[in-house]
Amino acid sequence: MASRTRGWLAIAAVVATGLLLTFAVQERYHHRVLTLVFLWAAMGLAWNIISGYAGQISFGHQVFFGIGAYVTVLLVVKAGLTPWVGMVVAVGVAVLAAVLIGIPTFRLAGIYFGLATLAYPLIFRIVMDWLGYQEVAIPMKREQPGWFMQFNEPRSFDLLALGVLAATLALSRVIETSRLGYRLRAIRENEQAAEAMGVDGFRCKMAAYMLSAAPAAVVGAVYIHAILFIVTPEAVFGLLVISQTLVVSLVGGAGTLWGPLIGAALMVPVSEILDTTVGDRLPGIQGVVYGAALMLIMLYAPEGLYWRVRQAVRSRAGRGGEAARSVIVAPPADDAVASAPTQTVLLQARGVSKAFIGLQALSDVSFDVREREILGVIGPNGAGKTTLFNVLNGFLIPDRGEVRFLGQPVTGLRPSALCRRGVGRTFQVARTFPHLTVLENVMVGAFARDAAVSRARVAAMAALARMGLADRAEAFPGGLTTLELRLMELARCLATAPRLVLLDEPLAGLSADGIDVMIAMIRRVRAGGVTVVIIEHTMQALLRLADRLIVLDQGRRLAEGAPGQVTQDPGVIEAYLGKRWLARLAAR
Amino acid sequence: MALAELVQYVATGLLVGGVYALMSIGLALIFGVMRVVNFAQGDFMMLGMYLTYFYAISGSVDPLLGALLTIPPFFVLGWIVHRGLLARVTGGGDPQRQMDAQLILTLGLSLVITNATTMILTPTPLGIRTGYATQAFALGPVLLNQARSYAFAMALVLAAAVYVFLTRTDLGKALRASADDPEAASYQGIDVRAMHGLAFGIGIALVAAAGGLLATYYPIEPTVAGNFIVLMFVAVVLGGLGSIPGAFVGGLVIGLVQSLTLLVLPFQLQNTGVFIVFLLVLYFRPQGLFGRRARTV
Numbered sequence: 001m002a003s004r005t006r007g008w009l010a011i012a013a014v015v016a017t018g019l020l021l022t023f024a025v026q027e028r029y030h031h032r033v034l035t036l037v038f039l040w041a042a043m044g045l046a047w048n049i050i051s052g053y054a055g056q057i058s059f060g061h062q063v064f065f066g067i068g069a070y071v072t073v074l075l076v077v078k079a080g081l082t083p084w085v086g087m088v089v090a091v092g093v094a095v096l097a098a099v100l101i102g103i104p105t106f107r108l109a110g111i112y113f114g115l116a117t118l119a120y121p122l123i124f125r126i127v128m129d130w131l132g133y134q135e136v137a138i139p140m141k142r143e144q145p146g147w148f149m150q151f152n153e154p155r156s157f158d159l160l161a162l163g164v165l166a167a168t169l170a171l172s173r174v175i176e177t178s179r180l181g182y183r184l185r186a187i188r189e190n191e192q193a194a195e196a197m198g199v200d201g202f203r204c205k206m207a208a209y210m211l212s213a214a215p216a217a218v219v220g221a222v223y224i225h226a227i228l229f230i231v232t233p234e235a236v237f238g239l240l241v242i243s244q245t246l247v248v249s250l251v252g253g254a255g256t257l258w259g260p261l262i263g264a265a266l267m268v269p270v271s272e273i274l275d276t277t278v279g280d281r282l283p284g285i286q287g288v289v290y291g292a293a294l295m296l297i298m299l300y301a302p303e304g305l306y307w308r309v310r311q312a313v314r315s316r317a318g319r320g321g322e323a324a325r326s327v328i329v330a331p332p333a334d335d336a337v338a339s340a341p342t343q344t345v346l347l348q349a350r351g352v353s354k355a356f357i358g359l360q361a362l363s364d365v366s367f368d369v370r371e372r373e374i375l376g377v378i379g380p381n382g383a384g385k386t387t388l389f390n391v392l393n394g395f396l397i398p399d400r401g402e403v404r405f406l407g408q409p410v411t412g413l414r415p416s417a418l419c420r421r422g423v424g425r426t427f428q429v430a431r432t433f434p435h436l437t438v439l440e441n442v443m444v445g446a447f448a449r450d451a452a453v454s455r456a457r458v459a460a461m462a463a464l465a466r467m468g469l470a471d472r473a474e475a476f477p478g479g480l481t482t483l484e485l486r487l488m489e490l491a492r493c494l495a496t497a498p499r500l501v502l503l504d505e506p507l508a509g510l511s512a513d514g515i516d517v518m519i520a521m522i523r524r525v526r527a528g529g530v531t532v533v534i535i536e537h538t539m540q541a542l543l544r545l546a547d548r549l550i551v552l553d554q555g556r557r558l559a560e561g562a563p564g565q566v567t568q569d570p571g572v573i574e575a576y577l578g579k580r581w582l583a584r585l586a587a588r
Numbered sequence: 589m590a591l592a593e594l595v596q597y598v599a600t601g602l603l604v605g606g607v608y609a610l611m612s613i614g615l616a617l618i619f620g621v622m623r624v625v626n627f628a629q630g631d632f633m634m635l636g637m638y639l640t641y642f643y644a645i646s647g648s649v650d651p652l653l654g655a656l657l658t659i660p661p662f663f664v665l666g667w668i669v670h671r672g673l674l675a676r677v678t679g680g681g682d683p684q685r686q687m688d689a690q691l692i693l694t695l696g697l698s699l700v701i702t703n704a705t706t707m708i709l710t711p712t713p714l715g716i717r718t719g720y721a722t723q724a725f726a727l728g729p730v731l732l733n734q735a736r737s738y739a740f741a742m743a744l745v746l747a748a749a750v751y752v753f754l755t756r757t758d759l760g761k762a763l764r765a766s767a768d769d770p771e772a773a774s775y776q777g778i779d780v781r782a783m784h785g786l787a788f789g790i791g792i793a794l795v796a797a798a799g800g801l802l803a804t805y806y807p808i809e810p811t812v813a814g815n816f817i818v819l820m821f822v823a824v825v826l827g828g829l830g831s832i833p834g835a836f837v838g839g840l841v842i843g844l845v846q847s848l849t850l851l852v853l854p855f856q857l858q859n860t861g862v863f864i865v866f867l868l869v870l871y872f873r874p875q876g877l878f879g880r881r882a883r884t885v
Contacts, residue, residue: 057688059695104871110684111625111829114691115821116870119863122818126863130856239814243699250692283711284703284810291699298693299676302685 022158031154038161042168044248044260049212052254055188060117064213066236068220094217125233157226172257189433198419198448253304330520341373352401361387376546383552424498426489432477439473445495463495483514592729605843606740612823612835614794620830621787627694630813631701636796637803655800666792705810713807739801822866828876
């Protein structure tokens with residue numbers, strides 16, 4: 001709660017400082033610099049919503065800036081509409097454009113997304129040229145300057161720009177501290193893990209894109225009235241707009257609302273001063289400074305100044321302050337008796353087949369998972385175990401066959417949808433959100449059930465406590481042991497309140513003690529009424545744990561049954577366990 | 589519309605596309621080996637145009653020869669840029685972050701080069717006057733501009749030379765090995781960092797040479813990069829990011845699309861056809877026409 005108030009107080013302090021500067025400054029030129037700082041900070045914040053929080057680097061965000069400028073000015077020119085209303089229309093058009101651009105573009109990942117975003121402003125530039133809007137001047141309205149955003153007093157533009165900045169800061173703050181903000185950061189850190197935790201990647205990215213288009217359009221509209229007065233395609237859709245946006249955001253630091261603010265406060269005055277002092281003799285000095293700033297920040301502090309300073313302050317304050325960490329021990333087998341499997345079928349796989357190029361990973365695999373059982377899936381490397389999980393939780397769509405969960409067909413559903421229906425999973429190599437704390441990692445899971453941050457925090461804390469990780473809540477995943485990482489993943493999965501969890505080699509890489517702890521925790525999960533399907537290499541551990549085993553070999557189901565029964569199966573011993581086991585069994 | 593007219597448009601498109609193909613090979617080589625999307629590629633092309641111009645003005649070197657003479661200095665420049673800038677960006681081990689950081693670094697480099705050139709050389713466009721720029725070969729009713737024809741032929745020769753280098757020489761094979769699997773290549777004793785420098789040097793040299801060829805018929809100005817960098821991106825994505833034959837074909841296709849767009853759309857909209865092709869490829873075949881590597885799940 002304290003940090004929540006502090007965040008708003010900090011924003012209030014920024015706005016108060018802005019006001020103070022606005023009234024302290026006298027010269028027209030200084031007012032102009034102030035307006036520019038406010039507007040570029042707001043533009044950087046807009047970009048930061050999609051590219052900072054969600055990590056989808058957009059090289060075409062000036063599209064919305066340009067739409068804001070053109071729509072507002074064209075409405076004044078063609079319809080005599082006041083820009084105060086025109087701006088609202090422009091926001092609507094920009095958000096619509098974001099939807100139309102986002103639908104195809106968010107199907108692309110990584111570098112392809114960035115390259116695709118490059119194309120949109122170029123298309124707008126060409127189309128505006130072709131429509132004959134190479135130069136649209138704002139018509140003078142001397143009678144009603146305020147109504148047409150044509151103030152004589154430069155201070156009025158400062159206040160307008162500051163208002164835009166304050167609103168964008170508030171929007172960013174609301175996003176940062178909401179479920180959407182956590183989900184966006186989870187997507188940035190590991191989109192697949194987020195998807196498996198119930199985060200619909202496409203919808204979240206689309207929401208972020210729409211939310212970031214709106215302020216960019218407002219900034220574009222105000223920028224035209226305060227600074228440019230004439231709209232040209234180059235001035236609003238050009239590379240310099242996105243360069244300036246990237247500079248303020250990246251120099252300051254992306255992924256936090258303070259980054260673009262710091263970046264704008266530093267970079268805009270520098271470039272303005274250079275432009276007025278040597279700009280006549282050296283046209284292009286601004287571009288050189290921006291370019292050099294981008295290069296220097298990528299070379300020396302690619303995370304940006306805010307994060308760099310914060311890290312330095314933290315490491316100074318936190319030196320030697322590492323809290324003693326408790327050793328996790330296996331919890332007593334309290335309630336294991338009360339949790340015998342029932343005969344209800346929770347999940348059904350029927351004839352599931354999946355081929356990759358030149359490899360039949362799964363062929364015609366069928367089995368049932370009964371409620372509250374622990375079902376082990378074993379098989380040698382390449383048997384198709386992880387592929388099976390990827391089919392069961394929706395990462396892969398099978399070529400043939402069907403998966404039913406609670407009697408409903410779920411083949412083809414996204415992992416996030418399956419997660420919300422009650423299928424959780426962990427990964428063979430732990431997939432964390434490295435820049436989120438352990439608690440926040442688990443909260444991403446808890447958000448699958450509850451949108452309220454405070455309740456998700458409580459649920460996440462409870463899940464961590466159940467896994468014995470309560471005292472690691474504020475740590476980052478990078479500082480955890482392998483056992484703690486696996487327990488954190490399990491806690492994150494439990495926080496989604498699953499009916500069924502798919503555990504992909506949860507015992508891999510653990511010490512003997514670690515295996516004991518993990519086995520006890522998995523029993524505890526089942527004791528809580530959750531069904532467990534577990535992939536494992538280590539036979540011994542699984543014999544202790546599983547009620548039933550399924551053996552996969554080369555994508556086929558080789559055997560199924562009680563552990564004792566399966567290990568007696570000569571086919572299994574031959575194909576999977578090898579002859580040494582056969583000898584050992586005979587010697588007993 | 590007469591068939592001859594269509595042939596004329598196709599021929600013009602292919603001639604222009606040859607030079608695009610040469611530019612794009614450089615970009616594809618850099619991406620294929622280093623996984624770097626080089627935003628500054630167009631700016632090195634622009635610098636290649638200026639160097640060819642200075643060769644022509646100061647030593648009256650024919651631009652077709654001048655284009656070849658840009659290769660050694662730009663190879664060295666590319667090597668230095670790699671050593672001094674790109675090799676220093678690591679992204680903390682996360683490949684996506686490293687790619688983003690390097691892309692932004694080259695964007696910064698592009699801004700610096702464009703604007704510094706404007707500052708030093710003024711924005712006034714320059715041109716190299718050659719006898720063949722205004723001449724045409726006549727193949728029946730189809731006219732082929734001589735400057736473009738020579739540039740096209742040179743581009744083909746250079747592209748073929750690159751292909752032979754990559755497939756027939758040990759160094760070329762080492763380069764391809766580093767592209768396929770840097771880790772395995774380094775176990776075989778290949779200095780992957782040196783290969784990255786080599787790839788960046790060659791990539792820059794090729795685009796500079798393409799700039800020199802372009803200078804025989806295109807005005808030289810500091811902001812010329814902006815008109816071409818996106819065409820190069822499109823060609824490379826079209827061919828499949830990192831595929832060199834793909835980039836070559838991609839370049840030819842871009843030339844064709846640009847030229848044929850004029851049949852249906854007015855001149856100002858010439859590049860919309862290119863961008864539409866670009867977006868269609870990204871949406872429906874992001875691995876490109878020749879891409880081997882499908883995106884993982």
